[in-house]
Amino acid sequence: MNRWGLTIPLTGVPLTAHRELIERLPDLGYTDLWTAETAGTDAFSPLLLASQWAPRLRLGTAIVPVYTRGPGLLAMSAATLAEAAPDRFVLGIGTSSPVIVSNWNAAEFTEPYGRTRDTLRFLRSALAGEKITEEYPTFSVRRFQLERVPPRPPRIMLAALRPGMLRLAAKEADGAITNWLAPSDVPRVRAEIGPEVELVARIFVCPTEDVEAARAIGRMLISSYLTVPVYAAFHEWLGRGEALAKMHELWAAGDRKGANAAIPDEVVDELLVHGSAEACRERLQSYVDNGLTTPVIALIGHGEDPVSQVAALAPR
Incomplete structure (x- = not known):
């Protein structure tokens, strides 16, 4: 079933x-x-x-x-x-x-x-x-x-x-x-x-069908979740380490807005269904x-x- x-x-x-x-x-x-x-x-x-x-x-x-x-x-x-x-x-x-x-x-x-x-x-x-x-x-x-x-x-x-x-x-x-x-x-x-x-x-x-609105929501969710160490390691294992490296760098520096902006569109579209x-x-x-x-x-x-x-x- x-x-x-x-x-x-x-x-x-x-x-x-x-x-x-x-x-x-x-x-x-x-x-x-x-x-x-x-x-x-x-x-x-x-x-x-x-x-x-x-x-x-x-x-x-x-x-x-x-x-x-x-x-x-x-x-x-x-x-x-x-x-x-x-x-x-x-x-x-x-x-x-x-x-x-x-x-x-x-x-x-x-x-x-x-x-x-x-x-x-x-x-x-x-x-x-x-x-x-x-x-x-x-x-x-x-x-x-x-x-x-x-x-x-x-x-x-x-x-x-x-x-x-x-x-x-x-x-x-x-x-x-x-x-x-x-x-x-x-x-x-x-x-x-x-x-x-x-x-x-x-x-x-x-x-x-508002792609930009969906991606904005997706970026906030991704930066909140994927900066948690277990999720960071998971996506490193899945092969997204390089794509998410800038997000991690800016997040660690306290730049939340910059970290969101650094997440590539293709990563958002892969991980958020919209x-x-x-x-x-x-x-x-x-x-x-x-x-x-x-x-x-x-x-x-x-x-x-x-x-x-x-x-x-x-x-x-």
């Missing part, structure tokens, strides 16, 4: 006002709803609402940081949604970033690969109902056991950008979640996980044609009604 996902909540739409749209999504052709967790809603609450509004949709977190909840609380949150949406919930976990983990949540951002691996292994045991006392390399747990074990453990996916984490996702998780890539980058990522592993990607979509709704759908399909399993639209509005835009971007 081809998948077609949407990121919720939509910007500017109150959380409870999503109900009518979410109830319509399956009939429009959407199969998935995914959330993120930065400084807006938490990742679980919108999905809990959606689980009752649209019982045919698959629900996923992309992603929940492994540092900002204790292992036991993370297992409890996942178990709650797995009980509310049996066989429809996917727990996506990952490292997030030092800004979110340390600056905003007062946690240490240390050993990201190890912490993700250990959290994955803990969650496998916890969500199966096991009583856990374990010294993991990056944390320890004493006598934890879920009081409400879900009927079936949810699938667990890992946020992964480069070979080490991608291979961990392929070996021990149920799939990989990635971000900020072009259709032409998908085969490079796919090569690290093999042909059978599910690959999810959040794709930023700005459905407008144009008419039909052109955006075709571009999204090109990700799938290149090996992506599940495209997840992150709608970037441009003065239009986001609910109408979601309907226009539905698969045909």
